[in-house]
Amino acid sequence: MKNCERFTELLSDYAENTLASAEKRELDVxxxxxxxxxxxxxxxxxxxxNFRRLSTIQASPDFETILRTRIKLDRRAQIAPxxxxxxxxxxxxxxxxxxxxxxxxxxFYFWQRQPARALPSASSTIAVSQMxxxxxxxxxxxxxxxxxxxxxxxxxxxxxxxxxxxxSPERVSSTPNDSSRTGSxxxxxxxxxxxxxxxx
Amino acid sequence: MAEPLQTFDNKISDEDLIxxxxxxDLYAYELIVKRYKDQLLNFVYRFLxxxxxxxxxxxxxxxxxxxxxxxxxxxxxxxxxxxxxxxNLARTELRRRNxxxxxxxxxxxxxxxxxxxxxxxxSPERHTNxxxxxxxxxxEINKLSPKFREVIILxxxxxxxxxxxxxxIRVPIGxxxxxxxxxxxxxxGRLKHLLDKNK
Numbered sequence: 001m002k003n004c005e006r007f008t009e010l011l012s013d014y015a016e017n018t019l020a021s022a023e024k025r026e027l028d029v030x031x032x033x034x035x036x037x038x039x040x041x042x043x044x045x046x047x048x049x050n051f052r053r054l055s056t057i058q059a060s061p062d063f064e065t066i067l068r069t070r071i072k073l074d075r076r077a078q079i080a081p082x083x084x085x086x087x088x089x090x091x092x093x094x095x096x097x098x099x100x101x102x103x104x105x106x107x108f109y110f111w112q113r114q115p116a117r118a119l120p121s122a123s124s125t126i127a128v129s130q131m132x133x134x135x136x137x138x139x140x141x142x143x144x145x146x147x148x149x150x151x152x153x154x155x156x157x158x159x160x161x162x163x164x165x166x167x168s169p170e171r172v173s174s175t176p177n178d179s180s181r182t183g184s185x186x187x188x189x190x191x192x193x194x195x196x197x198x199x200x
Numbered sequence: 201m202a203e204p205l206q207t208f209d210n211k212i213s214d215e216d217l218i219x220x221x222x223x224x225d226l227y228a229y230e231l232i233v234k235r236y237k238d239q240l241l242n243f244v245y246r247f248l249x250x251x252x253x254x255x256x257x258x259x260x261x262x263x264x265x266x267x268x269x270x271x272x273x274x275x276x277x278x279x280x281x282x283x284x285x286x287x288n289l290a291r292t293e294l295r296r297r298n299x300x301x302x303x304x305x306x307x308x309x310x311x312x313x314x315x316x317x318x319x320x321x322x323s324p325e326r327h328t329n330x331x332x333x334x335x336x337x338x339x340e341i342n343k344l345s346p347k348f349r350e351v352i353i354l355x356x357x358x359x360x361x362x363x364x365x366x367x368x369i370r371v372p373i374g375x376x377x378x379x380x381x382x383x384x385x386x387x388x389g390r391l392k393h394l395l396d397k398n399k
Contacts, residue, residue, distance in 0.1 A: 012381040043388030046395040051356040059237045
């Protein structure tokens with residue numbers, strides 16, 4: 001019957017006796033005519049009755065004892081000290097090591113990429129040259145040209161101003177070797193330079 | 201002397217008990233366990249169909265209540281809260297069991313599979329002349345999908361209201377009613393021969 005689908009939706013309410021009176025009358029009429037729906041309605045009512053007869057499952061006698069033990073263990077686990085051995089489990093140690101390697105790599109990478117802000121300025125080079133030229137200096141005698149040469153070797157990429165320094169016409173050179181020096185391959189002569197201060 | 205204390209224990213509401221427990225009263229927690237252990241065990245056992253697993257899930261439920269006691273707020277009924285915890289844990293257990301079953305089936309040979317899958321170990325025909333067996337009902341409940349199984353247990357065995365079920369499983373009341381109706385129709389169809397005998 002075409003109404004069967006609609007009426008089967010009402011069977012639960014019918015079995016629970018919660019149908020509105022108009023709907024109940026309508027369903028009663030349908031059930032008198034439709035044996036299939038009547039059988040389903042009887043089945044649902046009987047099913048509920050059988051559910052109520054099911055025995056109650058009882059917890060085992062030691063249920064509460066086991067629960068108390070579990071709670072005690074759980075509390076102990078939660079207040080475990082930081083030096084608890086579980087923090088030193090092999091998996092955790094491997095994770096700590098991996099994290100340390102990553103952090104160290106990042107630090108090294110960014111340290112290498114840093115610009116030459118922290119390097120000594122050109123004026124400090126001048127100061128060194130002046131110190132070297134001061135009378136009775138306790139510093140070893142090193143020529144400014146040698147200092148400049150060393151910086152050129154070590155940090156040419158970190159100190160871009162150094163190229164300009166080398167090409168400065170005001171830099172004083174006492175030997176012909178200084179003027180003929182090209183790039184980092186040719187070494188300057190270790191002879192002392194004049195006492196004239198370098199300016200930029 | 202014990203009787204007045206028992207009367208007092210029965211009168212105090214679940215919500216008052218959990219509040220006492222939140223303030224550190226462990227006796228209140230014990231009363232909660234006493235009140236709910238069998239109810240929850242019935243619900244979880246009917247849902248999982250295994251007593252040991254059910255007891256384990258109920259233990260875990262009470263452990264969660266102990267740990268998360270401060271998460272409960274009085275805006276909801278305590279029973280709704282504890283049934284929600286138990287239901288979630290039971291569903292998790294069911295999923296875990298299904299994964300184990302799939303794994304063990306995939307490890308069996310073809311001949312073993314034929315043995316394992318045959319479903320008529322407990323044939324309904326063998327029971328037609330006996331009273332309606334609880335095992336048969338339980339088996340038929342277990343054949344329902346979890347979403348139908350859960351609502352019919354909560355409604356027809358635990359006898360909770362549609363509103364409370366709706367809050368526990370977090371679906372609208374209309375959906376709960378529809379699921380209960382469909383579950384009942386399916387079960388009455390499968391258990392027809394037994395229900396007719398037991399009228």
